[in-house]
Amino acid sequence: MNTNELDFSIQNIPFGIISSASNSKKRVASAYGSNAIDLTLVKFNGPLLGNGVAEKVFNQCFLNDFMELGRPAWREARQTLQNLIKENKLPAESLISLSQVQNHLPAKIGDYTDFYASKEHATNVGTMFRGKDNALMPNWVHIPVGYHGRASSVVVTGTNLKRPSGLILDPTTKLPYYSKSKKMDIELEVAFLVGKGNNLGEPIKFDDSEDHIFGMVLMNDWSSRDIQSYEYVPLGPFLGKNFGTTVSPWVVTLDAMEPFRTSQPHQDPKPADYLTGSSVHNAGDAYDVNLQVYYKTPKSKDTLICESNLKYMYWTFKQQLAHHTVNGCNMNTGDLCGSGTISGPTENSFGSLLELTWNGSKSLNIDGEERKFLEYWY
Amino acid sequence: MNTNELDFSIQNIPFGIISSASNSKKRVASAYGSNAIDLTLVKFNGPLLGNGVAEKVFNQCFLNDFMELGRPAWREARQTLQNLIKENKLPAESLISLSQVQNHLPAKIGDYTDFYASKEHATNVGTMFRGKDNALMPNWVHIPVGYHGRASSVVVTGTNLKRPSGLILDPTTKLPYYSKSKKMDIELEVAFLVGKGNNLGEPIKFDDSEDHIFGMVLMNDWSSRDIQSYEYVPLGPFLGKNFGTTVSPWVVTLDAMEPFRTSQPHQDPKPADYLTGSSVHNAGDAYDVNLQVYYKTPKSKDTLICESNLKYMYWTFKQQLAHHTVNGCNMNTGDLCGSGTISGPTENSFGSLLELTWNGSKSLNIDGEERKFLEYWY
Numbered sequence: 001m002n003t004n005e006l007d008f009s010i011q012n013i014p015f016g017i018i019s020s021a022s023n024s025k026k027r028v029a030s031a032y033g034s035n036a037i038d039l040t041l042v043k044f045n046g047p048l049l050g051n052g053v054a055e056k057v058f059n060q061c062f063l064n065d066f067m068e069l070g071r072p073a074w075r076e077a078r079q080t081l082q083n084l085i086k087e088n089k090l091p092a093e094s095l096i097s098l099s100q101v102q103n104h105l106p107a108k109i110g111d112y113t114d115f116y117a118s119k120e121h122a123t124n125v126g127t128m129f130r131g132k133d134n135a136l137m138p139n140w141v142h143i144p145v146g147y148h149g150r151a152s153s154v155v156v157t158g159t160n161l162k163r164p165s166g167l168i169l170d171p172t173t174k175l176p177y178y179s180k181s182k183k184m185d186i187e188l189e190v191a192f193l194v195g196k197g198n199n200l201g202e203p204i205k206f207d208d209s210e211d212h213i214f215g216m217v218l219m220n221d222w223s224s225r226d227i228q229s230y231e232y233v234p235l236g237p238f239l240g241k242n243f244g245t246t247v248s249p250w251v252v253t254l255d256a257m258e259p260f261r262t263s264q265p266h267q268d269p270k271p272a273d274y275l276t277g278s279s280v281h282n283a284g285d286a287y288d289v290n291l292q293v294y295y296k297t298p299k300s301k302d303t304l305i306c307e308s309n310l311k312y313m314y315w316t317f318k319q320q321l322a323h324h325t326v327n328g329c330n331m332n333t334g335d336l337c338g339s340g341t342i343s344g345p346t347e348n349s350f351g352s353l354l355e356l357t358w359n360g361s362k363s364l365n366i367d368g369e370e371r372k373f374l375e376y377w378y
Numbered sequence: 379m380n381t382n383e384l385d386f387s388i389q390n391i392p393f394g395i396i397s398s399a400s401n402s403k404k405r406v407a408s409a410y411g412s413n414a415i416d417l418t419l420v421k422f423n424g425p426l427l428g429n430g431v432a433e434k435v436f437n438q439c440f441l442n443d444f445m446e447l448g449r450p451a452w453r454e455a456r457q458t459l460q461n462l463i464k465e466n467k468l469p470a471e472s473l474i475s476l477s478q479v480q481n482h483l484p485a486k487i488g489d490y491t492d493f494y495a496s497k498e499h500a501t502n503v504g505t506m507f508r509g510k511d512n513a514l515m516p517n518w519v520h521i522p523v524g525y526h527g528r529a530s531s532v533v534v535t536g537t538n539l540k541r542p543s544g545l546i547l548d549p550t551t552k553l554p555y556y557s558k559s560k561k562m563d564i565e566l567e568v569a570f571l572v573g574k575g576n577n578l579g580e581p582i583k584f585d586d587s588e589d590h591i592f593g594m595v596l597m598n599d600w601s602s603r604d605i606q607s608y609e610y611v612p613l614g615p616f617l618g619k620n621f622g623t624t625v626s627p628w629v630v631t632l633d634a635m636e637p638f639r640t641s642q643p644h645q646d647p648k649p650a651d652y653l654t655g656s657s658v659h660n661a662g663d664a665y666d667v668n669l670q671v672y673y674k675t676p677k678s679k680d681t682l683i684c685e686s687n688l689k690y691m692y693w694t695f696k697q698q699l700a701h702h703t704v705n706g707c708n709m710n711t712g713d714l715c716g717s718g719t720i721s722g723p724t725e726n727s728f729g730s731l732l733e734l735t736w737n738g739s740k741s742l743n744i745d746g747e748e749r750k751f752l753e754y755w756y
């Protein structure tokens with residue numbers, strides 16, 4: 001096979017949901033090179049996926065049944081596919097060019113939580129709205145701050161979203177008025193999907209947390225800054241966020257991420273025991289993954305506006321999961337947890353237009369055009 | 379039949395999910411007098427529920443399939459049952475003493491939102507934490523403030539919940555420490571269940587909102603005040619709430635609520651058009667329903683600690699639903715929207731221990747014992 005830089009490698013073996021012109025039924029697939037691999041047409045003989053299990057869990061319109069099987073089964077699927085690729089034994093009929101498949105939302109998401117785990121992002125936003133001295137709230141360095149998002153409006157990347165309307169503050173009258181949002185923003189995030197959940201009242205221990213994480217997706221937490229800033233006091237973001245959140249169709253498993261494991265930012269003060277478990281302080285629970293944001297107007301080329309990295313997350317996914325359940329909150333297979341906007345230390349690594357334009361006080365040059373937020377003309 | 383004050387009247391005809399000793403399968407039921415009515419054993423011949431539809435939607439472990447049929451079908455079910463009761467024609471085998479049935483969560487809840495719709499409650503909480511002059515945030519009188527809650531931990535009333543642990547602020551060191559919650563609270567709420575949803579990007583208009591509401595349940599939004607107050611800045615309540623929320627098993631439809639319709643509190647300033655539709659200013663969109671909270675210790679009798687009323691809600695359910703979707707957010711059948719704590723104007727009508735004890739500054743007398751929050755000994 002002819003694989004280029006953008007193709008899926010044998011290390012990756014992501015999982016997702018596809019349909020195709022020749023078969024409109026949604027089903028589970030993987031991807032290799034420039035092809036999707038229809039997993040309903042691949043034979044799985046291993047101890048966990050043999051005996052009809054694979055046929056059952058891959059003939060589904062969501063990954064949930066497969067995810068519920070647990071990490072040993074995810075590994076078996078991955079290794080089976082890697083072996084078939086190496087031995088050139090994938091059935092020809094299972095391979096469909098990625099350009100010919102339609103991607104769908106990978107999981108049925110019961111609950112969606114969004115964290116706020118980049119110190120640079122939290123500091124930038126805090127500086128803008130509360131000044132440099134009160135930028136970071138005192139609780140931020142002690143707990144992975146998070147909030148509940150809206151699961152129903154999480155859709156797959158590429159889904160058209162409508163610009164939201166709502167009440168926006170008129171700064172002169174100090175009164176709100178109804179309008180389409182004029183400060184539409186993006187948030188560069190990575191999210192994890194819960195593979196195995198926990199029962200209500202039984203926390204997931206930090207040391208066990210990786211076995212509960214199926215994998216990761218890219219996420220854009222589309223945000224309306226003018227709606228959000230009016231509504232969010234005192235109970236948090238609501239309509240400024242829940243008109244839509246997009247996630248990438250392919251879920252990359254934690255096993256695929258292993259080669260990219262690295263240390264997270266130094267955590268000082270040392271977090272509470274339930275957030276560190278038996279691990280060495282600041283152990284390698286982060287992942288070194290370059291993240292980029294491109295901006296495109298109706299006329300422009302794709303223009304790079306942000307280069308960040310997943311390793312900038314201060315609070316790791318393991319810590320987020322341990323925190324989320326420390327009070328006994330139950331996670332279910334398919335639940336989605338967003339990292340929060342991942343901003344890095346330099347200005348070109350900020351993960352939102354809010355930060356990149358410092359709340360609209362400066363413009364971005366998009367291939368010759370000037371932009372602050374996601375503008376439209378009305 | 380011998381119906382006493384606490385029995386279900388012919389006006390009510392609620393819907394819920396039961397199982398019983400003789401049939402452990404969950405199924406849809408109604409209730410009349412002191413009996414559950416197993417709806418899988420009742421014949422429905424109407425245009426919407428005949429032809430096998432009733433058999434299909436009532437043989438389910440959640441109400442969702444029935445709710446998805448829409449308001450005309452809910453009405454047909456209600457009227458059929460009322461006629462059968464009047465004519466004494468309910469099949470004997472369909473009646474099971476309520477003392478013999480087990481109640482279950484009525485709906486599969488995709489998303490759960492909690493509002494903050496009682497002006498008295500918001501003012502009380504604001505006064506406690508920000509002082510009398512800044513009690514009510516300026517946005518509060520313009521929009522029904524709400525936030526996303528956790529759907530996975532909404533369980534039926536009677537489910538045992540474990541006291542949550544988490545990080546709590548030590549006021550002397552100003553540092554958090556890990557502990558079981560010492561300020562466990564309740565919140566008296568009523569919630570509505572979405573019957574018919576809307577597509578992403580297509581708001582539910584105020585004037586159409588009642589057709590999207592299936593009915594109401596009582597809700598207790600169990601809250602840990604010490605966990606909540608540490609975590610909630612700036613993104614809202616999270617672990618202080620999501621360890622558990624209980625809802626009553628029987629859903630009372632809007633049609634059953636009709637006789638209790640009354641005016642909501644006067645809304646000044648007049649809300650935006652999308653929150654009023656074509657209705658008369660402060661039309662009769664509230665419901666006059668007495669609400670009571672009883673407190674019981676291991677030793678005490680049930681002791682009345684609060685008498686409130688659903689009509690104290692400033693923002694109506696119709697306004698909440700129109701607000702929730704004005705930005706295009708999609709609601710699904712089974713989604714749950716809580717009213718927020720319903721406090722009235724008098725001290726004995728406050729719907730939380732936080733308010734009743736003014737954040738623990740005074741005690742309640744529970745049948746001779748002294749209580750501030752839901753204490754335990756450790």
Ligand SMILES: [Ca+2]
Nearest residue numbers: 187221340341
């Ligand atoms: Ca976010």
Ligand SMILES: [Ca+2]
Nearest residue numbers: 565599718719
């Ligand atoms: Ca509440």
Ligand SMILES: [Mg+2]
Nearest residue numbers: 221222241244
């Ligand atoms: Mg969003």
Ligand SMILES: [Mg+2]
Nearest residue numbers: 599600619622
């Ligand atoms: Mg709660």
Ligand code: NI
Nearest residue numbers: 645646648659
């Ligand atoms: Ni008026």
